[in-house]
Amino acid sequence: MFADSKHVSIQLPSKDFHIVSYIFHERLTADCAWKSLRYIPTIPTNVANISFAHNNIRGIKNGIFRINHDLIYLDLSNNNISKLHQRSFQGLSKLETLIISNNSINHTAIPNNIFKPLVSLLQLAIKRNFNHPFSLHVSTLYIDISNNAFYVWQGPISNLTCLTYLDISNNFCSNVSTNFFEYGSNLTTLLIQNNLLGFVLPTDTNGEILAKLTKLKLLNLADNRIPSLPTTIFYSQTEIRMLNLSRNMLENEIFKIDHMTKLSYLDLSYNRLSTLCASFTRQLDILSNNVPNIAVNLLGNPIKCSCESIEFIKWYTSTNVHVLNNLHQECQSLQINFNSSKLMYGYLKKTCSSHTTTIVTVGSWLTIFAIVIIAGIAYRYRWKLRYAYYIVKGKHHGQIKPFEIDDDFLYDAFVSYADEDDTFVYTKFLKHLEDDRNIRCCVHKRDFLAGNDIATNITSAIHNSRRTVVIISHHFLESDWCLFEFNMAKMESIYARSKENIILLVFLEQISSKDLPLNILELIQSKSYIEYPNDEYGDVVFWDKLKETLSV
Structure with a gap:
């Protein structure tokens, strides 16, 4: 021996x-x-x-x-x-x-x-x-x-101020008190791998558990099922040389390391990192100025030779940090042969640029297509949308109230006419219907509420009237507000009166069918209408017929 x-x-x-x-x-x-x-x-x-x-x-x-x-x-x-x-x-x-x-x-x-x-x-x-x-x-x-x-570490551990090396690995620990290492100020090596510290370290946002370990040079946290680490978890470890975080479940690396000016080896192997974020690579570059041979182990992480990793690969081609990874094997598995990382980055940059152009082009066309479809739908249902909007607005302001009975209307008829035809409306129409035949009519100059916008007044008047009388003339067809009143009445008929015909067309003058809008022409072809006569006998029949229609 x-x-x-x-x-x-x-x-x-x-x-x-x-x-x-x-x-x-x-x-x-x-x-x-x-x-x-x-x-x-x-x-x-x-x-x-x-x-x-x-x-x-x-x-x-x-x-x-x-x-x-x-x-x-x-x-x-x-x-x-x-x-x-x-x-x-x-x-x-x-x-x-x-x-x-x-x-x-x-x-x-x-x-x-x-x-x-x-x-x-x-x-x-x-x-x-x-x-x-x-x-x-x-x-x-x-x-x-x-x-x-030792699945629970309750502290502090006293009488260990001289301790420099502590191995408490493989203990199934999932809970550590914040003062457990309070007397470990001289500790230089701490091995706590193969525990379950992933249940406690992510919640230590102030770095209290490791706060007293200011002289630590080697820290092994491998195999602890750690999904993430707080930003300041290692803020006290300024003397550390080796940090092992391998075989955990890290998906990001937001913790700070740029204060570890003596760090020479960082092991992040076999985690779930698909890339290294820009803030973390900047920290590594800062450290490389103090430690020329600093190394980072990224083996076993799902970092792909693809466009998703191009920023990391760009950093990898220019950094002084020694990085261990599987990128070359990954690229070779895609039948891409490179002798250097710069060639790999150049190839990906070119490929990803074409992909970016394609994505932007396709995305733009899809956006335009969606806008056209939405605009088309909005245009097709424009009157329905406007009607719904003004009805809701009218109910909100109290201008439209729900009917308690079927015959609960404020007016027998809302009269839609052009301003140029107001002489006919006031001297003949209202006289014959209101004065002689007791028909309650709503006309905009007399009955609209002051202070409300015109569109809301129109919609409320149509909704509160049993019928809508449309006095058709060339002036009517040239007026946007008149056409608005006609379309609102049509929407009221379809959506509020169960498709009941509430529109009565009165032709004040002869109009060729080619001069009529399509929606008015469709209503003429499917519904009855009345023409204002030019003879005395026809005049009597006209007003009696109009009263009979509005009284039903």
Whole structure:
């Protein structure tokens, strides 16, 4: 085992007649591993290093090491130790390394001050032992409590101000108190990979959990199912050299790193990053001015050789940061062969430009098509839309009220006419119908409400009248407001009166069919109309017929 030193072997019979062998050299070392020991035998006082690994030792008696003041290294791993006593390590004042991993120690079987005699301890390894936290009263530099079941880390951990190395990986932890690392100000290496910290770190928006770890140089957060990290999660880590965030579920990288002026390696491999955002690449470029050999590992991320990644590829071609990624393999899988990243970017830039032109062209045509379709629909239903708008507006202002009974109208007829024909309306029409035949008429100059807009007044008047009398003349056909009144009456007939004919056309003069608008011509062909006569006998019949029609 030690070829360059003098070896002396002795045999000590144990209680169960197992053989214990010791090998001596300048610093006496005893190898008692794999000897099927059930208890710890008495160890000579001049032994400095001893291993009892891979035995069947069940406990450590009080004072068993009380005479071994020179012991520096003690390995008790892979036994069946289930209980520790108050003075189990008494006398080991010079012990620097204690390994008791892979035992069956219950957290309730650890006295509070059991490690107090180990004043020189530098390394403590107690992996794969516990399923609950316990108190550590020890001043040491190195602690390994990985592969246990500490699923909740409640702090603070006291008496560990000298600690520089802490491994609490593989512990299924999903909850960490904000003061857990409060006394870890001298910690330089923190290994907390393979836990479930993705349930707690995304909510630490102020970076309180890691705030006291100002001297940290290596931080391993791999395999923690982290979906995202807050911007200031690492704001205290100004001395960090290596940051491992691999094998998580990161889809973005909004956390700040430009204050890590000594960072040399950032591992983001095997996450869900499809690219690196511009703000993050700027931070990397800033860091590359302080650390010329800074490297970022992006292997295993879904970064594609496509237009979606072109800004990242552009940065990749010009940055001083050493980037590990699969881009060349990705491009080769697309049967694109490149000898350099610049050629790859040039090809994509050209391809994506044509894609952009195509997308813009197609998008423009689709927009124009949609506008034309919408405009066509709006034009086709323009009168319906305008009617609905003015009806709603009239109801809102109280000008239109719901009918309590079918015959609940303010007027028997709304008279639609051109201003040039008002002489006929006032001297003949209203006289014969209102004065002689008691028909209530609504005319705009007399009955419209002052202060309301004309369109609302028209719509309200039509809606509040049983019929609409349209006095057709050449002046009527030339008036936009007259045509508006006709179309509003038509909409009222269709949508408010269940297609009941409420329009009565009165031709004041002879008009050729070619001069009539199509919608009026359609109504003439399908509905009856009245022509104003030029003889005295016809005049009487005309007014009687008009009264009869409006009285129905």
